[in-house]
Amino acid sequence: MSSETPKDHVYGPKVGDLRLSNASLDTLPGHIGRPAYDRSRVTPGIVHLGIGAFHRAHQAVVIDELLAGGATDWGIVGASLRSPETRDALAPQDCLYTLAVRSGAGTDHRIIGSVLACEVAKERPTPLIARLAHPATRIVSLTVTEKGYCHTPQTGDLDENHPDIVHDLQNPGTPRSAIGFLVAALARRRIAGAAPFTVLSCDNLSANGHTVGRIVTQFAALRSRNLARWIETEVAFPSTMVDRIVPETTDLDRSEVSSALGMTDAWPVVTEPFTQWIVEDRFPAGRPDFAAAGVQMVSDVTPFEHMKLRLLNASHSALAYLGYLAGHETIAAAMTDHRFAAFAQRVMQDAAPTLTMPEGTDLTAYSASLLHRFSNAALHHRTWQIAMDGSQKLPQRLLATMQDRLRLGLSIDTHALAVAGWMRYVTAKDEQGRAIDVRDPLARELADIAERAGPFAERLAPALLEVNSIFGNLGSDPRVRNAVTEALSKLYALGARQTVQTFQPT
Structure with a gap:
């Protein structure tokens, strides 16, 4: 996972004062790949917590390919839990960004359009909970790194003394942690009688689906035993294995990508040709046809x-x-x-x-x-x-x-x-x-x-x-x-x- 933080100056246009955006897509050089679908027809079906470089180089690329195949109700709303940098970089670009795939043979550039909006959870927690609780949201995926689950790695249990967990229990309507947001939204869906979303962790946790399910249920039990029982019986937490090497993006990367585009991209992602995603096929709320984009669907990850x-x-x-x-x-x-x-x-x-x-x-x-x-x-x-x-x-x-x-x-x-x-x-x-x-x-x-x-x-x-x-x-x-x-x-x-x-x- 990347923990990159761009400098403020990279947000401003550099190459011919032109910025990557919906309006500038048609002026890109012909060899630059771009979304093979009408983004205005895409609606969100996934909310992703932790929209860093890894998600944008991996899961968002898979969704981009599926949107090109016609699955237009599976767009992504991304959310950073704390930092506004990703939102500040991508919002002026209509959330478009470049995927730069590097190997000894050179670099291939492709514009990814599957991210429709980017939020900052700490700035607007209430609208984010509402988006998570909306019936159209059928999958909530996560790349918040191992530490983002507020757990004890050796046991896989919730760390009840974690400052964010203490805060979220006292302030359930304005959570700080990914776990707090998940439970706040699931509680709202339960009260509304709506079906729950599927929680899809894409982090390097041991048995990540089972582990996150346990952590979420343990947190919910501290709020309400009935809520915890409902989550335990109704919410799916499929496990995943994700594999792609994604270094942090540097200012040199931004400069090289912007030169290739002929316009500024404030936050591209750089990665390798190899990519792999293996997913436990357990999505009661529905899912896109992941296999059509090369995802391996299995019964045991x-x-x-x-x-x-x-x-x-x-x-x-x-x-x-x-x-x-x-x-x-x-x-x-x-x-x-x-x-x-x-x-x-x-x-x-x-x-x-x-x-x-x-x-x-x-x-x-x-x-x-x-x-x-x-x-x-x-x-x-x-x-x-x-x-x-x-x-x-x-x-x-x-x-x-x-x-x-x-x-x-x-x-x-x-x-x-x-x-x-x-x-x-x-x-x-x-x-x-x-x-x-x-x-x-x-x-x-x-x-x-x-x-x-x-x-x-x-x-x-x-x-x-x-x-x-x-x-x-x-x-x-x-x-x-x-x-x-x-x-x-x-x-x-x-x-x-x-x-x-x-x-x-x-």
């Missing part, structure tokens, strides 16, 4: 979700922490170092025995494709961006695999080194003593632990392993403590690059 979390996301995080410490700004740069490429491959190899996949799934080929995708130098996917919110990501990306390998009697040294990389990173000082801008919900707590422990692995590793919301019972396992402490000791003694080079798992 779980094996595919585990495959992505434990192969792609785990190796991505390992490269992010260790690569950043070694001075690599991007994943592609880290992959040019054979030591890091080999380590990423080892993370995947060690995760493979913990996976149970449908017949015909080729994990070796999938892993090879990931290594190829990571090496795409046309994508400037920053290690710093991937390193964000590690406290929310570690349980499903790395720790679950460690638990399963321990259960199978296998070594956890590979994943212990990745965890140690995270520990070294969250001290907020790199190997040269320079400050690291650690973006994490627990950043202050982690920094305090690091300050008390000092740069000593035998003190820092056990202290961080005691953060129960991340590690749970796994943190007290002596096998984990020994492996992570040893790996962290090597990082302090040798540095990330040499530690990876000399890495010899047992």
Whole structure:
């Protein structure tokens, strides 16, 4: 997911004082793709919470293709929970934006038109709840990142002490969290006797549909047991697996895209050619024909979700922490170092025995494709961006695999080194003593632990392993403590690059 924040100056026209919009579509160069449908005939059927770069490069593209096929009642109303930047960038463009697909062969540009409006939840919560509660809204999808669910990643339960949850319980009509908005709208639909919408999480949560269903129901129970029972029995929360690498958009990206268009696009999205979306087929309120746009509809997403979390996301995080410490700004740069490429491959190899996949799934080929995708130098996917919110990501990306390998009697040294990389990173000082801008919900707590422990692995590793919301019972396992402490000791003694080079798992 991207957490990009454009500078104010990018909103103003730059290229010939012409801005991307409905009125300017016909003046685009002929090689630029554009919506193959009349946007004025499209009505909204989906509300998306968390309209960042990932949604606009993934789900919104699928909907754009379906609108071109005639499914004109499935347009998207996007909402940012807090930040107005996306709305401010897209509103003057009639919510049009460019999808720039980059590979070694060059860049393909395409204008996406499936987003019809963009709201800012904190500015106008009441109209957003009304839109969610409107009978035409049949799907509410989410990409709010792991931390946006106000839950405890280790347990998957609602964090009742989260400031946003405390606020939303006291102010149900003006919520701050995605969970608060969902429950406020579902409560209104229940009172009106209207059928509920389907909640479609597209975030990297373990069993994301089941997890979000549990969190929403737990929150609703704090408001009304009857509401919670109604949600539990009537609302569908299908699980999904989404896969596309989407770096944050930079000012250079904006400049290059605007030059290709011959007009200004204040917030394009940049991505890779690969895209995948696997969805549990459970939509009682109706859905578009996702399969017509290449979405794989299945009865059980779980094996595919585990495959992505434990192969792609785990190796991505390992490269992010260790690569950043070694001075690599991007994943592609880290992959040019054979030591890091080999380590990423080892993370995947060690995760493979913990996976149970449908017949015909080729994990070796999938892993090879990931290594190829990571090496795409046309994508400037920053290690710093991937390193964000590690406290929310570690349980499903790395720790679950460690638990399963321990259960199978296998070594956890590979994943212990990745965890140690995270520990070294969250001290907020790199190997040269320079400050690291650690973006994490627990950043202050982690920094305090690091300050008390000092740069000593035998003190820092056990202290961080005691953060129960991340590690749970796994943190007290002596096998984990020994492996992570040893790996962290090597990082302090040798540095990330040499530690990876000399890495010899047992």
